[in-house]
Amino acid sequence: MTHADSPAYWDPMPTARRLMATTQFEPRILKGRWEDRNWRNVPGPFYAGETDEMALGRMDAPDHICYDDDHGGGFGGVFVFRQPTDEGQVFDVLCGASLDLYEGYNWDGDDHWTVDSVRAWWADRGRVRAWAVAIAADWGAQTHPHWGYNNDPKYLGHYHDAARGHRDFVAHIDDGLEAYLRGYLFWLEQRREPKPGEALPRL
Incomplete structure (x- = not known):
């Protein structure tokens, strides 16, 4: 979906519904509440909202899922830092969601996001970017004396992978997310994918 004549926004939902109906994914994996969604x-x-997947989601969807630090020095919940833009990516996100013990993911964001709320999120992006930069520096370090038992070297690879996700999130905010969100605004307004060359709303 990256060539010149691709639409500025690709709707993943037809693919997601097909995968949910024709694979072994269970409907229960998509029961998260909008009110509980992670602000990131x-x-x-x-x-993702209230989640506990034991920091495993990145094993299946490293290009889409990040971990937060809401439980102190260790892993807390998860959030979607990049939306899927092709069929393989949709499959990856669903695989990641299937690992969550709290069944806290959902796919009904189109029913809740509005043009105004997307613009408000973008206007506040500096807050999430600053958080991601700071946590990437912390979790990407070689020692973490303030982590307690999580300072065991056997956890370093896991934390370093999580930090890689945060760095990818920062890179996505800096280059790519604005274009995606402009296409998404078009989708929210028109409920169709924009045609190549069609004017997109501004953020």
Whole structure:
């Protein structure tokens, strides 16, 4: 979906519904509540709310899922930092969601996001970017004396992978997310994918 004549926004929901109906994914994996969503989720159809997947989601969807630090020095919940833009990515996100013990993911973001709320999220992006920069520096370090038992070297690879996700999130905010969100605004207003070359709303 990256060539010149691709639409500025690709709707993942037909693919997601087909995968849910024709694979072994269970409907229970998408029961998250909009009111509980992690504030770091980027706008789009997929998001995570109250979750506990033991920091495993990145094993299946490293290009889409990040971990937060809401439980102190260790892993807390998860959030979607990049929305899927092709069929393979939709599958990855659903695989990541299937690992959550709290069944806290959902795919009904299109029913909740509005043009105004997407613009408000974008206007406040500096807050989530600053958080991601700071946590990437912390979790990407070689020692973490303030982490307690999590300072065991056997956890370093896991934390370093999580930090890689945060750095990817920062890079996405800096280059790519604005274009995606402009296409998503078009979708929210028109409920169709924009045609190549069609004017997109501004953020």
